[in-house]
Amino acid sequence: MLEIVNLHASVDGQPILKGINLRIGAGEVHAIMGPNGSGKSTLSNVIAGREDYEITEGDIRFHGESILELAPEERAHLGVFLSFQYPVEIPGVTVSNFIKTAINESKKARGEEPLDASSMLKKMREKMDLLEMDKGFLSRSLNEGFSGGEKKRNEIFQMAMLEPTLAILDETDSGLDIDALRIVANGVNALRSPQNAFMVITHYQRLLDHIVPDYVHVLFKGKIVKSGDKSLALDLEERGYDWIKKEQE
Amino acid sequence: MKERLAASYWLHESHYTALSSPTVTERRRAAMERFEAEGFPTVRHEDWKYTPLKKILKEDYALSSPFSAQDDAEPIEFKDIKRYLVNDIDCYRVVFINGRYSAWLSETTHQGFDVCTLGSAWKKYKDQVEPHFGRLTETLGATVQLNTALAWDGLYVRVPDHVTLDKPIQALYFTTGDQPMFTQTRSLILLGEGAKAEIIERHQSLTSSASWTNAVDEVFMGAQSHLHWVKLQHDEASAALTQHSVIEQKRDSHATVHTISTDGKFLRNNLDFKLTEPGAESRMFGLSLADGQQLVDHHTRVDHLAPHCTSRENYKGIFDGQSNGVFNGQIHVHVDAQKTLAFQENDNLILSEKASIDTKPQLEIFADDVKCSHGCTVGQLDEDALFYLRARGIQRKEAQALLMLAFAHDAVADIQHPSLQAKLHRLIGNKLGVDMSAVV
Ligand SMILES: Nc1ncnc2c1ncn2[C@@H]1O[C@H](COP(=O)(O)OP(=O)(O)O)[C@@H](O)[C@H]1O
Ligand SMILES: [Mg+2]
Numbered sequence: 001m002l003e004i005v006n007l008h009a010s011v012d013g014q015p016i017l018k019g020i021n022l023r024i025g026a027g028e029v030h031a032i033m034g035p036n037g038s039g040k041s042t043l044s045n046v047i048a049g050r051e052d053y054e055i056t057e058g059d060i061r062f063h064g065e066s067i068l069e070l071a072p073e074e075r076a077h078l079g080v081f082l083s084f085q086y087p088v089e090i091p092g093v094t095v096s097n098f099i100k101t102a103i104n105e106s107k108k109a110r111g112e113e114p115l116d117a118s119s120m121l122k123k124m125r126e127k128m129d130l131l132e133m134d135k136g137f138l139s140r141s142l143n144e145g146f147s148g149g150e151k152k153r154n155e156i157f158q159m160a161m162l163e164p165t166l167a168i169l170d171e172t173d174s175g176l177d178i179d180a181l182r183i184v185a186n187g188v189n190a191l192r193s194p195q196n197a198f199m200v201i202t203h204y205q206r207l208l209d210h211i212v213p214d215y216v217h218v219l220f221k222g223k224i225v226k227s228g229d230k231s232l233a234l235d236l237e238e239r240g241y242d243w244i245k246k247e248q249e
Numbered sequence: 250m251k252e253r254l255a256a257s258y259w260l261h262e263s264h265y266t267a268l269s270s271p272t273v274t275e276r277r278r279a280a281m282e283r284f285e286a287e288g289f290p291t292v293r294h295e296d297w298k299y300t301p302l303k304k305i306l307k308e309d310y311a312l313s314s315p316f317s318a319q320d321d322a323e324p325i326e327f328k329d330i331k332r333y334l335v336n337d338i339d340c341y342r343v344v345f346i347n348g349r350y351s352a353w354l355s356e357t358t359h360q361g362f363d364v365c366t367l368g369s370a371w372k373k374y375k376d377q378v379e380p381h382f383g384r385l386t387e388t389l390g391a392t393v394q395l396n397t398a399l400a401w402d403g404l405y406v407r408v409p410d411h412v413t414l415d416k417p418i419q420a421l422y423f424t425t426g427d428q429p430m431f432t433q434t435r436s437l438i439l440l441g442e443g444a445k446a447e448i449i450e451r452h453q454s455l456t457s458s459a460s461w462t463n464a465v466d467e468v469f470m471g472a473q474s475h476l477h478w479v480k481l482q483h484d485e486a487s488a489a490l491t492q493h494s495v496i497e498q499k500r501d502s503h504a505t506v507h508t509i510s511t512d513g514k515f516l517r518n519n520l521d522f523k524l525t526e527p528g529a530e531s532r533m534f535g536l537s538l539a540d541g542q543q544l545v546d547h548h549t550r551v552d553h554l555a556p557h558c559t560s561r562e563n564y565k566g567i568f569d570g571q572s573n574g575v576f577n578g579q580i581h582v583h584v585d586a587q588k589t590l591a592f593q594e595n596d597n598l599i600l601s602e603k604a605s606i607d608t609k610p611q612l613e614i615f616a617d618d619v620k621c622s623h624g625c626t627v628g629q630l631d632e633d634a635l636f637y638l639r640a641r642g643i644q645r646k647e648a649q650a651l652l653m654l655a656f657a658h659d660a661v662a663d664i665q666h667p668s669l670q671a672k673l674h675r676l677i678g679n680k681l682g683v684d685m686s687a688v689v
Contacts, residue, residue: 048640052632076642088637092658093651098641101651106642158641 001026001197002047002166007058009046016042018222019058024166027194031208031233032201034219035241040201041085043219044168047199048082049075062166076102077109079196081164083155085171089143095154096124096138099161106162127160131187148175156187163191168199173207185210205237218244250306251288255281257312258398264316265401269371269378276383280397287391296390299575299607300546305489305515308459310431313347315368315401325425325455327354333421333453337668340419340449343404347424348432350402354421362409362444364418367437368402377407381437385467385495385523393493396465400435403464408444410471417447417666422462424452424488429459436466440474440502449669451481454488461515466494470502472526478506479664483676484513486541493519498558500526507664508535509673510545511680521550524558524586535564536660538653538680539572539604546575553586553616560590565660566597566606567653574606580621582614589616593623598630598656650681 002024009017016039024030032040046053047060049072059066067075090098104114115123124138131153143151152172159167169188173181188198188211200211208216208230216233218226220241225248226232236244258281266274289306290297325346334342341364344354350366357365363374370378386393404420424430440446454460470476482490490513496504510516522531537545551560566574576595597606610623630652638648654677664670 045636048636050636050640071645072636072639073642073644073648076640082640084637084640086633088631088634090634090638090652090655092655092662098651101647102641102643105644105647109642162641 001063002199003059003061004047005059005061007046007060008056009042009053010056011053015056016053016222017046020222020224022217022224024197024199026197028215029192029198029200029211029213031213031216031230032199032219033203033216033233033236035245038219039222040219041170044082044170044199044201047075047168048072048080073105074109077106079165081159081162081167083152083159083167083169083172085174087143087151087155089141089146091141091144093142094139095142098142099124099158102158103161123161127157130160130190131157132183133157149177149180152176153180153184156184160187160191165196166199167191167196168201170201171203172200173202173204181207182210205233208233220244220248250310251285253312254395254399255285257314261314261316270375272379273371273382277398280383280394281399284391284394284398287394290391296548296577299573300517300544304544305459305461308429308461310459310461311426311428313349313430313432315349325351325354325423329455330354330421330423333423333451335419335449335666335669335672338417338666340417341414342419342421345402345422345434347426347430348400348402348422348434362412362414363405363407364414365405366402367405367435370405370437374405374407377439378437381439381467381469383467385497385521386465386493389493389495392463392491393465396433396435396463396493400433400465403434403466404436404438404448404450406437406446406448407439408441408446408474410441411443412441413445414447417449420448420450422452422464423455424460424462425455427456427458429461431461432463434462434464436464438466438468438476440468440470440476442471443473444471445475447477449479449481452484452488452490452492454485457485457487459487459489460485461489461491464490464492466492468494468496468504470496470498470504472500472502474499474502476502476504477665478504479669480506480508480518482508482510482513482516486512486514488513489515491517493521495521495523496531497523497525498529498531501528503530503532505532505663506534507661508533508547509661510535510537510539511676512543514542515544517546517548519548519550521552522560523552523554524560525554527555527557529555530559531561532663533560533562533564534660534663535566536657537564537566537568537574538657538677539566539568539574540570540680541572542570543572544575545572548575548577548579550579551581551591553580553582553589553591556585556587556589558586558589560592562593563659564595565657566595567600567656568597568604568606569600571601571603573604574608576606576608576625577611578609578623579611580613580623582612582616582619582621584615586616587618589619589621591619591621595625596656597625597627598653599627600630647683650678650683653677653681
């Protein structure tokens with residue numbers, strides 16, 4: 001589904017990603033771990049199409065086609081979703097209007113009919129139940145005054161509504177308590193299917209207890225320096241990143 | 250231009266007296282003398298530094314005189330103005346064409362309160378008009394003096410004590426004709442104790458010829474009275490408006506003024522509040538959306554003359570193209586005005602390199618136990634927010650519009666009528682070139 005080939009990206013001439021290779025197939029869950037500043041958010045932003053980064057080498061292919069020339073919204077229409085590490089507050093735009101707009105823009109781009117109001121509402125209710133969210137949520141301004149946990153839950157709610165084929169979760173677990181973590185993981189697991197895939201960025205093993213990954217990769221200084229199965233996450237939990245840093249030096 | 254305006258006054262002075270009263274004429278004359286002495290302000294005048302009147306003075310205006318024969322060659326009919334009305338709210342309607350009252354297009358009342366035209370009030374309500382006309386404008390600048398001297402007609406409202414208007418008032422000032430037109434309009438609003446009124450006002454040109462409306466409003470608010478005033482400024486690209494509104498507030502009265510400026514080539518707003526008794530509260534909101542060659546200028550002034558009064562001010566501006574914005578917010582806290590609360594905020598987005606905003610808060614505080622704050626920002630659209638929206642599948646243009654709408658939100662949030670809100674959102678959407686109906 002997603003193929004990243006020798007990807008180099010820089011900001012203001014400063015290289016950040018230095019040759020990433022990664023293949024994610026349909027139905028798979030990949031965890032990306034790594035110390036702060038190693039380039040995890042950069043990688044997810046670059047996949048989602050953020051224009052601040054210059055791709056100096058390599059390619060990103062989605063279903064076999066390069067997406068490097070596509071705008072962020074076009075990538076979203078293809079089914080790429082990014083749950084932001086820091087969701088943005090947008091006062092004056094309600095959660096429900098925002099989601100309606102997002103869904104119908106994607107439908108329009110794919111040549112589909114817009115979702116009618118009652119189906120939209122029904123779907124929202126369903127997903128809110130799944131994520132144990134309060135109804136009042138829909139009429140609040142997007143992320144404005146939300147707690148860290150509410151913001152993250154709102155991201156997963158949007159993901160559940162948009163039903164992407166590739167969902168990238170950038171530290172969706174940080175700032176969540178155990179209950180919220182379980183709820184968010186339920187939301188993710190409910191979406192798992194043989195047709196779609198997840199890239200889960202996290203610092204902690206605990207999320208991976210709930211969302212069990214097929215592969216774990218360690219990103220360090222802009223490169224994937226180690227890949228393995230879920231036991232690698234347990235190793236990292238136990239031993240930290242120092243041994244990886246040492247190995248690299 | 251100055252000479253022509255003065256000549257038109259001196260020529261008609263006896264008419265003014267005959268149709269109003271000698272007291273009123275005395276004030277007109279004094280005003281005309283001041284206008285003649287000062288002339289139109291130039292950019293050397295501190296208050297007009299960024300607002301060159303010479304841009305609109307160069308037209309060869311016809312002067313609309315209240316005493317010349319009415320030109321009925323092409324009468325304006327309801328169908329011509331319908332689209333400028335807020336139709337889905339039941340309102341009193343007071344309509345002026347080139348500064349003259351149109352009974353035919355208006356729906357006024359004298360039952361329980363007066364919603365009518367100042368032109369008919371000079372004599373009929375002499376005991377109301379004489380003590381108020383010109384009292385709040387005496388010391389103001391030359392454009393206001395010009396208006397005091399020449400203006401004849403405009404909205405007249407008088408609400409007796411403890412009466413609430415059963416529906417809002419729409420005041421509509423139209424300009425028409427093939428010739429450039431310079432019009433003076435004047436309104437007088439008198440609210441008794443505990444009275445409540447709501448006004449929706451619009452100045453609108455019906456032609457593509459140049460027009461300039463110079464409007465002055467005096468509002469006297471009794472104790473515990475309430476006023477909500479919405480000024481809709483989305484005029485033709487050939488139209489200019491200079492408007493000076495002064496509101497005097499007594500004890501515990503509440504005034505809210507929304508100024509929504511989207512179109513029109515030259516908009517100069519002066520909005521002054523005089524808080525003369527304790528407990529009065531003034532709130533001002535402004536939203537300016539300018540592009541092309543537009544100029545949108547807001548000069549506001551709050552005089553805190555009594556203790557325990559509150560003023561809150563929140564103006565937002567979005568400037569694109571080669572448009573210019575001016576914001577000057579004066580707050581004067583006088584010696585006796587202890588426990589004043591005064592808050593001022595002016596936030597601006599600049600969308601193009603050629604657009605500009607000059608923003609200047611001016612606080613003068615002579616009391617020591619007060620809470621005052623002011624802030625102004627000038628920035629661009631937040632790239633992080635833009636990316637967030639786009640990553641959710643929203644097109645760049647819609648995403649920008651959504652962010653601008655979010656930015657503008659505070660400035661329109663307090664408008665009570667959902668249909669008026671919807672209309673504003675539509676207007677904002679049109680201005681930004683997107684269909685906002687799906688979003689808000
Ligand atoms: N937009 C940007 N401008 C400048 N530097 C950036 C930008 N984005 C990321 N960086 C830098 O790139 C490095 C990787 O950051 P990031 O991708 O956020 O790492 P992580 O998510 O793994 O903590 C850091 O040194 C960070 O300062
Ligand atoms: Mg990060």
